[in-house]
Amino acid sequence: MLSKFQNHIADRFPFLKEKKLFLALSGGLDSMVLLHLMQQLPFEIAVLHCNFQLRGLESFGDQNFIQTYCDDHNISVFITQFDTESFAKDYKLSTQVAARELRYSCFYELLETKNFDYVLTAHHADDNLETFIINLSRGTGLEGLVGIPEQNDRIVRPLLPFSRAEILSYAQDNNVEWREDSSNASNKYLRNKIRHDLVPILKEINPNFLAAFEKTQSYLQQSQEMVEDATIMVYQQVAKEVGDVIHFDLNQLKKLPNYQSYLYQWLNEFGFVAWSDIYDLVDGQSGKQVLSAEFRLLKNRDSLILIPISEMSEKEEFQISEGDAQVNFPLKLRFGQVDDITVESNTVIFVDGEKISYPLVLRRWKEGDFFHPLGMHGKSKKISKFFKDEKLSLIEKENTWLLCSNEQIVWVIGMRQDERFKIENSTNRILKIELQ
Incomplete structure (x- = not known):
């Protein structure tokens, strides 16, 4: 198996050469075989272990086993303990999902803080089959049937071509020690039911089932790649x-x-x-x-x-004080006193500065809002009716802002000024407001 493993690494993961590698160890058979294999290859390795504290003293037994092994073999080890049950309760997750979230967040945090390049995990061919059956039972799409990826960003799974039987045989032949996880013997979890009850029947029907399954997954992966290409072109x-x-x-x-x-x-x-x-x-x-x-x-x-979905509340308001020449959030508006009116547009209005009361307020529209659209000679119109006439989508309505003075709408920004604030012959102070 060592020769096969070494060739697989050279063929599929040549980029690992001269990189700093974490090995994610549980202390079980698969991960301890991965460690034993990597110890015999010219890689810079360290071990990381997550103690999820889900099996009482047994969890700390796994932790001590890994710590002792690494100390005896002069291997750097990084151990993190989690209160997984509290995390699952706080975030309303199942225990398994919570452990997965904690595990991978730990992986990426240690990669960054310890300046390592990749994490290697011990997922193997039987894990891949079990995941396939789980996804199949849940009605997944094609992406759920192509299997566990051999590389996902900085997570690498070099044991995927190897069966559990191969790994066990290697461990026995090379006197590899490991810890048995008592939870693996229970059918409490779906994966264990599949492992103990379903997979043996499949292998009994076809002794070469894993090889046939691997071929099927190869076809599915090719199909998935074709789908992705077509999806991009049509998009x-x-x-x-x-x-x-x-x-x-x-x-x-x-x-x-x-x-x-x-x-x-x-x-x-x-x-x-x-x-x-x-x-x-x-x-x-x-x-x-x-x-x-x-x-x-x-x-x-x-x-x-x-x-x-916008994180900004519809009730959120922003005040503009007298003398503010510019605001930059949530919109970019510029204010300035001018002597003459130039060309008006959807992005520039001119108002009578003496009719304005400060602070001005920037807010989103709400049901019941109305204004007096410029050009309608004092007639009022509900904002909702104005939006409908302008044929705005729901998204456009939600992204429209109002500039208000004493609860009166001065400007439906970018769309229409209010008649009540327009320039007249008696106007002494002209205020230019520009949307940038």
Whole structure:
């Protein structure tokens, strides 16, 4: 196995040469074999161990075992202890998910603070099969069936081609010591049920099942790569990015014979899960939306608009004091007294400075707001009706700001000035307000 492992490293991970490598050790069979293999190759290695404190004294037994082994073999070791159950409770996570979050955050923190390059983990072929079956049972998409990646950013998994049987045989032949995790014998967790009950049946049906599975995953990975290529090409035809906002052209999208698959590929990374609702948006009414934790997808006429959910409260207000020549947040506005009126536009207005009361207030619109649009000779109009007439999308409405004086709207910024603050023949002080 050592020769096979060495060739695999040279073939698949030549970039590891002369790098500083952490080995993530649990103390179990797989990780101790990984350590034993790496000790015989010319790499600079250190060990990291996460004690999740989930098995009482047994967890500290694992920690002491690793510490003693590393001390005896002159290997640097970094040990981190976590109160995993409290973390899971605080963040409303399952214990397994909480441990995973803590594990990988620990990996990346140590990579940065200790100036190491990669973390090697001991995931192997049987782990890959179990993950495949778990994802299959949950109705995953293609990306959930292609298996555990051999490299994910700075996490490398060099044992993926090796079966649990190969690893056990190597450990027995080379007198590798390890710790048995008592939780692995329990069928409390889904992975253990698959490992103990389902996988042995599959291997009984076909003794070469793992090899056949590896071939199948290779085909799936090739298919996934083709899907990704097609997704990128079609995205360029359908989507338009404007800052943090993405507009999907529904007229172009609906020409595709399988547009739902493309939507899934494009939107999956943004945390959406209500796929039926998303597909219904395509033919739904304008204004409907679907939310993920951090994004919203809005139907607006012939477009789907993807936008981050604003963290700014609609109730948030910003004051502008008299004498302020410029404000930079949430908008860039410039104020200045002038002698004459020049050309007005959507981004420049001129108001009677004596009609203004300070502090001015910048805020978002709320239901019931009204103003007197310039040019309508004193007639009032609700902001909601004005937005409707201007055919603004929900996103555009939410991103519109109002400049107010004593609760009266001076300017629907970038759109229309209020008649009550216009320049008249009697005006002695002209204030120019410019949106930059």
